[in-house]
Amino acid sequence: MDDITDAAESARTILLGLNREWIKKQGDFFVESPINFLSAVIWYLRKYNNGEFCTLPHVIELMQVEYNSLFTLLRTEKEIEILIDPFVSAYLQNVMEQLEGQIASAKISMARLSSAQLYYVLSGNDFTLDINNPEDPKIVCMGNNPLKIQTYGAVLSLYVSRLIKQVNQKGRLKSSLIFDEFPTIYLNNMDSLIATARSNKVSTCLGIQDFSQLRKDYGREQADVILNITGNIISGQVNGDTAKQLSERFGKIMQDRESISVNSSDTSISRSKQLEAAVPASKISCLSSGEFVGITADNPDCKIELKTFHSEIINNHEQLKKEEHSYLGISPVRIINNTMIERNYLQIKEDISEIVNSEMERLLHDPALSHLVIKKKK
Numbered sequence: 001m002d003d004i005t006d007a008a009e010s011a012r013t014i015l016l017g018l019n020r021e022w023i024k025k026q027g028d029f030f031v032e033s034p035i036n037f038l039s040a041v042i043w044y045l046r047k048y049n050n051g052e053f054c055t056l057p058h059v060i061e062l063m064q065v066e067y068n069s070l071f072t073l074l075r076t077e078k079e080i081e082i083l084i085d086p087f088v089s090a091y092l093q094n095v096m097e098q099l100e101g102q103i104a105s106a107k108i109s110m111a112r113l114s115s116a117q118l119y120y121v122l123s124g125n126d127f128t129l130d131i132n133n134p135e136d137p138k139i140v141c142m143g144n145n146p147l148k149i150q151t152y153g154a155v156l157s158l159y160v161s162r163l164i165k166q167v168n169q170k171g172r173l174k175s176s177l178i179f180d181e182f183p184t185i186y187l188n189n190m191d192s193l194i195a196t197a198r199s200n201k202v203s204t205c206l207g208i209q210d211f212s213q214l215r216k217d218y219g220r221e222q223a224d225v226i227l228n229i230t231g232n233i234i235s236g237q238v239n240g241d242t243a244k245q246l247s248e249r250f251g252k253i254m255q256d257r258e259s260i261s262v263n264s265s266d267t268s269i270s271r272s273k274q275l276e277a278a279v280p281a282s283k284i285s286c287l288s289s290g291e292f293v294g295i296t297a298d299n300p301d302c303k304i305e306l307k308t309f310h311s312e313i314i315n316n317h318e319q320l321k322k323e324e325h326s327y328l329g330i331s332p333v334r335i336i337n338n339t340m341i342e343r344n345y346l347q348i349k350e351d352i353s354e355i356v357n358s359e360m361e362r363l364l365h366d367p368a369l370s371h372l373v374i375k376k377k378k
Helices: 004-018 020-025 029-051 056-063 067-075 078-092 096-111 116-122 146-167 190-200 211-218 220-229 240-250 317-325 338-364
Strands: 175-179 202-206 233-235 252-262 267-277 291-295 308-312
Touching (some): 004 020, 004 146, 029 056, 029 078, 056 096, 067 078, 067 338, 190 220, 211 240, 240 267
Parallel strands (some): 175 202
Antiparallel strands (some): 233 291, 252 267, 291 308
């Protein structure tokens, strides 16, 4: 993170990922307040000792510190002073109901991530996220847990949002971002990524079961923007509004119509042309397995005459089974036991305790900074 706006974006991503209903309430006082509070905590740890303790577990533990010490520490960083001033004022004026309403929603949400296993994963520093760095290219594969989709989805959202910032830059290698089951994570400004990343040779692919799923999790406005800004669409069998929208997007073509009229004395045949859907919604809702419809985008130097398609993928299933049987298991990078995980969990708590104690002692013994110490009488 280079500046405080990165911390603010990370805070928004993680909290909206944990509280999906907040996505439709952005701008509300009790939505923006916890985001500002979390931004302040993140940026404080980013600035403290050059970011040595700037990890999500350390952020969660620092948020649980009692208010006198927490607000004192945050006040020492000038950049976040404007963010925490409303919280400090409410605390000093004893407006505790408002303060708890502002902060508790952030603390309760983040507390859902407080587990020894998650702390172990999130406190590591095994590699950087600049996957298309010409000097150190890499493949990053992250998977969600079907049993804990919302909790893990928020963490994945945070990783992906930071990864995108580093990938979507000039002078990098060609890269592809593939999001299967995209609605299970929340990415702020996903539409701008799709719109701008193409110029930086970044391909974005979103896998969605149904448009209604995207609208439920992202809200109608964002979902419609994401749908309309994509240039290439490939769809299997879908029903309802999704099928109708796709049919309308594929457009209409002139088709021959023939009608036969039979009466007691004569039979008449009339032929005409009529604009009808190229791929009717009824056809999309009855596609077989392996059968797809879609539309592709082209470039000025590579025109595609038949941009809309209705095709079937023909697989050699016997050959695929042989290939699957020859797969080799991935050998573990390191062996982890519960003792290591528990030790890491306790170490993070101890790190925060040491930061609080050492900083409070430093401030109390420095006459130039002692005025920052908050000592509210109970």
